[in-house]
Amino acid sequence: MVDLEVKVLGGGREVGRSAIAIGYSGKYLLLDYGINFSEDDIPQFPQHIRPSLIEGIVLSHAHLDHIGAAPLIYSSYRVPTITTRLTKSLIGIMIEDFLKISGYYIPYEYNELNTLLDNTLELDLNESLEVGDFHIKLLNAGHIPGSAMVLVDVEGYKVLYTGDVNTIETKLVKPVHVDGVEADILITEATYGDTQHPPRDYVERELINSIIDTVDSGGNVLIPVFSLGRAQEILCVLYQYAPGLTVYYDGMVRRISEVISSYPEYINRYDLLIKALREFNMVRSSSERKKIIKEKGVVIVASAGMLKGGPSQYYAKQLSSNSKNSIFLVSYQARGSPGRKLLEFGVIEDGGSLIKAKIRWFDFSSHADSEGLLKIVGGLRGVKHVIVVHSEESVGKEFVSRVSSLDSSLKVYYPANGDVIHINV
Numbered sequence: 181m182v183d184l185e186v187k188v189l190g191g192g193r194e195v196g197r198s199a200i201a202i203g204y205s206g207k208y209l210l211l212d213y214g215i216n217f218s219e220d221d222i223p224q225f226p227q228h229i230r231p232s233l234i235e236g237i238v239l240s241h242a243h244l245d246h247i248g249a250a251p252l253i254y255s256s257y258r259v260p261t262i263t264t265r266l267t268k269s270l271i272g273i274m275i276e277d278f279l280k281i282s283g284y285y286i287p288y289e290y291n292e293l294n295t296l297l298d299n300t301l302e303l304d305l306n307e308s309l310e311v312g313d314f315h316i317k318l319l320n321a322g323h324i325p326g327s328a329m330v331l332v333d334v335e336g337y338k339v340l341y342t343g344d345v346n347t348i349e350t351k352l353v354k355p356v357h358v359d360g361v362e363a364d365i366l367i368t369e370a371t372y373g374d375t376q377h378p379p380r381d382y383v384e385r386e387l388i389n390s391i392i393d394t395v396d397s398g399g400n401v402l403i404p405v406f407s408l409g410r411a412q413e414i415l416c417v418l419y420q421y422a423p424g425l426t427v428y429y430d431g432m433v434r435r436i437s438e439v440i441s442s443y444p445e446y447i448n449r450y451d452l453l454i455k456a457l458r459e460f461n462m463v464r465s466s467s468e469r470k471k472i473i474k475e476k477g478v479v480i481v482a483s484a485g486m487l488k489g490g491p492s493q494y495y496a497k498q499l500s501s502n503s504k505n506s507i508f509l510v511s512y513q514a515r516g517s518p519g520r521k522l523l524e525f526g527v528i529e530d531g532g533s534l535i536k537a538k539i540r541w542f543d544f545s546s547h548a549d550s551e552g553l554l555k556i557v558g559g560l561r562g563v564k565h566v567i568v569v570h571s572e573e574s575v576g577k578e579f580v581s582r583v584s585s586l587d588s589s590l591k592v593y594y595p596a597n598g599d600v601i602h603i604n605v
C-alpha cells in the first residue's frame with residue numbers, strides 16, 4: 181500500500197493561484213505555484229511549503245495563475261523545474277511583466293526568476309522523467325500552446341493533474357485526449373464545471389458577423405485579449421474568416437506571438453497563425469496608435485484582456501464615446517476588473533461616463549465546460565478519487581455533484597486551501 185498526500189496550497193475553492201503538492205514518504209512534488217489577484221488588484225500568493233522538502237516543480241503552462249509564485253522557491257533552494265520547451269520560453273516574459281506591473285507586492289526579484297530558469301528542465305509532451313520517487317510524464321492539455329497535464333507515477337500508483345484543460349479543438353491547440361490513460365487519482369480544474377459552452381464555430385461566426393456589421397457602418401472594433409493564447413486564437417479566427425479586414429495587433433501580444441510562432445510543433449493551425457501575424461499589422465509606437473483610432477472600419481486586437489492596463493485600455497477610452505464603434509470582449513472577466521464593469525454597468529471606471537460604443541461578450545473559453553470535464557473523468561481508466569480545484573465555490577460544488585452522479589463509486593473531494601487529503605492506494 182502506498183500512502184499519498186495531496187496538499188492544496190492554492191486553487192482550493194477559487195480560480196487561479198494553482199498550487200498542489202503531492203507528498204510521498206516525506207518529500208513533495210509541486211504541481212504549479214501560481215498567483216491570483218484580489219479585487220483591489222493585489223497579487224495573492226499560495227501557502228508556503230518548505231523548499232527543502234520539494235523534489236521538483238512541474239509547471240503546467242505559462243499563465244501567471246500557474247507560475248507566478250514559482251520563483252519564490254528559489255530564494256533559498258535549488259530544485260529542478262520541469263515544463264515543456266515552449267512554456268520555458270514564455271516563463272521569463274510573463275514573470276518579467278508581472279514584476280514590472282506588480283513589483284511592489286512581489287516577495288521575489290529578477291534573481292530568483294533567473295535561478296528558476298537556470299534550473300528548468302525541458303520535457304516534451306508524452307515523454308517521461310524521474311525526480312526522486314516521482315515518475316513524471318506530460319500530456320497535451322489543449323488549453324494554450326505549450327500547456328500540459330501532468331501524470332505522476334509513485335510506486336505504480338498514478339495521479340493525473342489537469343492544470344487548465346480544454347476538450348474542444350481550437351485554431352491554436354489540439355484538444356486533450358485521455359481515453360485509456362490510467363490514473364488512480366484525478367486532480368481536475370473546474371473553472372466552467374457548471375457551464376455549457378456554445379459550439380465554437382457558432383461563436384466564431386457570431387464574432388465575425390458582429391465585426392462586419394460595425395466595420396460596414398464605418399465604426400472601429402476593439403477586441404481586448406489576454407496576450408498569451410486568446411490573442412493568437414482571435415487573430416487566427418479573423419484571418420480564416422475575413423482575411424481582407426484591416427487588423428492591428430498591439431501590446432504584449434506582439435512579443436508573445438513571436439515566441440509562440442517559433443514552436444510550430446505546439447500549434448494546431450500553424451499556417452493560419454503565421455499568415456495572420458505576417459499579413460495583419462503590428463502596432464509599433466504610440467504615435468501609430470493615435471493614427472489608428474482616427475481610421476474608419478478597422479479591427480484592433482490588443483492586450484490586456486480585462487482592460488487592466490495595456491494599450492487596450494487606451495483604445496477603449498478613445499473608442500468609447502462613439503456609438504458606431506464596438507468593444508468585443510472575448511476573455512474571462514474577473515470580478516472588479518474594468519472589463520467586468522464595462523459588461524455590468526457600461527462604464528470602464530467607477531464614476532466614469534457611460535460608454536456609447538456597443539459592448540458584447542463572446543465565449544472563446546480555453547477551458548473545458550462541464551460536459552468536457554465529465555468526459556475526462558469518464559475516459560480515464562481506473563480512476564477512484566477525483567479532487568476538484570480551480571473553480572469558484574458555487575461552480576465547484578455543482579461540478580462535484582455532477583461527478584458523483586456520473587459514478588457513485590468515485591470518491592470526490594472539494595478541498596479548500598490548506599487542506600491535506602491522505603489517500604491509501
Ligand SMILES: [Zn+2]
Nearest residue numbers: 196243245344
Ligand atoms: Zn488557470
Ligand SMILES: [Zn+2]
Nearest residue numbers: 241243323344
Ligand atoms: Zn491557464
